[in-house]
Every structure is written in structure tokens, then in C-alpha cells.
Amino acid sequence: MPHQIQNVLVTGVAGFIGFHLSQKLAKEGFNVIGIDNVNDYYDVDLKEARLKILGDLEGYSFYKIDLNDVQLKSIFEKHSIDAVVNLAAQAGVRHSIEHPEDYVHSNIAGFVHLIEIAKNAKVKHFLYASSSSVYGANKDLPFEPSNSTDHPISLYAASKRSNELMAHSYSALFDLPVTGLRFFSVYGPYGRPDMALFKFTKAIIEGESMDVYNYGKMQRSFTYVDDICESIFRLITKVPQKSKDWDGLDRRPDKSFAPFRIFNIGNDDVVDLNYYVELIEKKLDKKATINYLPMQPGDVAASKPSLEELVEQIDYRPTTIIEEGINNFIDWYLEYYQP
Numbered sequence: 001m002p003h004q005i006q007n008v009l010v011t012g013v014a015g016f017i018g019f020h021l022s023q024k025l026a027k028e029g030f031n032v033i034g035i036d037n038v039n040d041y042y043d044v045d046l047k048e049a050r051l052k053i054l055g056d057l058e059g060y061s062f063y064k065i066d067l068n069d070v071q072l073k074s075i076f077e078k079h080s081i082d083a084v085v086n087l088a089a090q091a092g093v094r095h096s097i098e099h100p101e102d103y104v105h106s107n108i109a110g111f112v113h114l115i116e117i118a119k120n121a122k123v124k125h126f127l128y129a130s131s132s133s134v135y136g137a138n139k140d141l142p143f144e145p146s147n148s149t150d151h152p153i154s155l156y157a158a159s160k161r162s163n164e165l166m167a168h169s170y171s172a173l174f175d176l177p178v179t180g181l182r183f184f185s186v187y188g189p190y191g192r193p194d195m196a197l198f199k200f201t202k203a204i205i206e207g208e209s210m211d212v213y214n215y216g217k218m219q220r221s222f223t224y225v226d227d228i229c230e231s232i233f234r235l236i237t238k239v240p241q242k243s244k245d246w247d248g249l250d251r252r253p254d255k256s257f258a259p260f261r262i263f264n265i266g267n268d269d270v271v272d273l274n275y276y277v278e279l280i281e282k283k284l285d286k287k288a289t290i291n292y293l294p295m296q297p298g299d300v301a302a303s304k305p306s307l308e309e310l311v312e313q314i315d316y317r318p319t320t321i322i323e324e325g326i327n328n329f330i331d332w333y334l335e336y337y338q339p
């Protein structure tokens with residue numbers, strides 16, 4: 001395998017993206033060492049169900065442990081970790097307004113604890129989840145990785161931007177190759193119960209009313225989880241090199257003299273929220289009862305990624321169409337929950 005990357009520590013494997021990524025990496029022949037604290041931010045049964053499926057994978061080990069746990073170091077020693085994909089985090093924009101401390105614990109303290117161990121273990125590549133939310137109040141669409149990210153509108157976004165900055169400092173000081181992954185609204189089977197697709201599907205099935213913000217006037221990049229996993233898989237072995245042509249006058253946040261890169265990973269075929277709701281209604285053959293509300297704090301009305309750098313690096317772009325993705329999600333939901 002290029003760069004001799006074989007043993008990959010994936011954090012947050014009981015989570016939505018970690019679950020899918022672990023399956024993809026195991027299928028591609030990597031050994032996946034998964035960790036997760038299996039917290040109760042949402043339905044723990046769903047996390048346990050994902051872990052149960054992962055338990056059957058070839059070359060897979062799992063540890064129930066927090067990012068901040070002192071025992072984390074011993075996992076690196078035991079499995080000679082070559083690369084890290086850090087997906088464990090406190091996610092969710094809304095939750096960050098009421099529970100800022102969770103973001104400090106997992107996204108700030110936990111992140112530093114992990115990257116410090118990874119640096120000491122001399123891993124060959126450290127990749128970590130960032131988010132499209134780092135673009136904050138920036139309205140310059142499509143979002144380019146080189147755009148300003150200096151105006152976050154939630155603590156969640158600020159914590160993700162902090163990860164990028166902390167990663168840069170490790171890359172600059174210790175030559176640690178780091179890659180930041182700015183995901184755009186990820187969805188798919190085994191998806192998160194706190195996200196729109198899950199909430200809308202559940203509400204329509206149960207005949208409950210559902211909240212639609214900004215009176216439905218939103219355009220979003222919704223990205224199918226398999227496209228995210230394919231992109232991460234391709235990026236793992238693309239270990240960043242130092243940019244020789246970078247000088248101290250270059251203010252772009254995604255490039256550096258250090259082995260440091262940031263990529264958008266999203267579908268650039270953006271979708272109107274009203275059409276999104278129509279697709280769910282059509283698949284369920286049932287009308288939604290919609291409670292239209294103003295924009296909610298911390299959220300943005302439009303998102304669209306520029307994918308130039310991603311495509312150049314991995315010769316791949318997320319292209320799963322929304323009709324297919326929603327179809328797959330609802331098929332899974334109906335089978336899993338048997339409503």
C-alpha cells in the first residue's frame with residue numbers, strides 16, 4: 001500500500017460517518033482500530049446497532065474510550081497506528097447554543113489530547129472532520145477552501161475552525177502531515193436522528209408537524225455518506241507535502257509551508273429545501289404538516305462547495321443524486337424502525 005498506511009485509527013466509529021467509513025476502509029484492506037465513548041447525545045441503541053455490524057469486519061478492533069482518556073496512548077502503541085481519521089466530536093449547531101461545555105470537552109480538549117498522542121506516535125497522516133459551518137457568515141458562494149472563515153456563527157463552527165488552526169500548529173512545529181475535511185450536510189442510511197432528513201421522515205410517518213426554518217427558503221449541499229467515505233478513503237494515502245511556493249504573504253487558510261491541507265467534501269449540485277421535503281413526501285406517499293419558522297440562530301440559508309482542489313487531488317467528486325440518496329435513507333428507516 002502507498003506510504004505503508006495499513007493500521008488506521010478511526011475515532012467516532014459508533015457515529016454515523018465513522019460507521020460507514022470503517023466498513024469502506026475494511027473493504028479496501030485497511031485494519032481499522034475504532035474508538036468511541038458511545039455517549040447519549042442521541043439514541044444509544046442506534047450506536048450499538050452500528051457497532052454490532054462493525055464487529056463482524058475483518059481486521060477490526062474496537063475500544064470504548066473517550067478522546068480525553070489517558071489510556072488512549074496505549075492503543076497507539078498496541079496497534080502501531082499509521083494514520084488517524086478523527087470523526088469523534090460533539091456535532092450539532094443547535095446543541096452548541098445550550099451545551100457549550102460538550103464542545104470544549106470533545107472538540108477542543110479531546111482533539112488536542114488525540115493530536116498530541118498522534119504526533120508522539122509519529123503517525124504518517126492525521127485527518128480530521130471539519131465542517132462547512134466554518135464558512136459562517138461568509139456569503140461568497142460557492143465556498144472555496146481559501147475563503148475567509150473568520151466569522152463563525154456558532155460555537156460548533158468555532159470549535160471546528162479551531163481544529164484546523166490547532167492542526168496547522170502541529171503541522172508547522174512537528175512536520176505532522178494533517179488534512180482537514182470540511183463536510184457538507186451528510187445524509188444516508190443509519191443517519192443521525194438530530195438531522196433534518198431523519199426528523200422529517202419520522203414526523204411525516206408519525207403524522208406530527210415538523211419545523212421548517214427560514215420559511216423553507218434554503219439551498220443546501222446535501223452529501224451522500226458513501227461519497228464522503230470514498231473521498232476520505234482516497235485522501236488517506238494522499239499525505240500532504242510542504243508547499244514550496246507558499247510565502248508568508250499568502251493569507252489563504254487552506255495552504256501552508258507546512259504539510260497541511262484542507263478540502264471541501266460536498267455535493268455541489270445544491271438542493272432547494274422545499275424540493276427535499278417533496279421528495280420525502282413522495283417516497284412515503286404522505287403529506288407533511290409543516291410549521292414554517294424564521295431562520296434559526298447559528299444556521300445558514302445557503303451552502304455550496306467549490307470542489308476544484310478535491311477533484312484535483314483525488315480525481316473524484318461526490319455525485320450521488322438527492323433522489324437516490326433519500327430513497328436509500330427511507331428504505332433503511334422503514335426496515336430498521338418498522339414503523
Ligand SMILES: NC(=O)c1ccc[n+]([C@@H]2O[C@H](COP(=O)([O-])OP(=O)(O)OC[C@H]3O[C@@H](n4cnc5c(N)ncnc54)[C@H](O)[C@@H]3O)[C@@H](O)[C@H]2O)c1
Binds near residue numbers: 068132
Ligand atoms: N453529519 C454531518 O452532516 C457532518 C457535517 C459536517 C461535519 N461533520 C463532522 O463529522 C464528524 C462525524 O459526524 P457524524 O455525523 O458521524 O456524528 P455522530 O455524532 O454520529 O458521530 C460522532 C461519534 O463520536 C463519538 N464521540 C463524541 N465525543 C467523543 C469523545 N469525547 N470521545 C470519544 N468519542 C466521542 C460519539 O459517541 C459519536 O458516536 C463529526 O466531527 C462532525 O462534527 C458531520
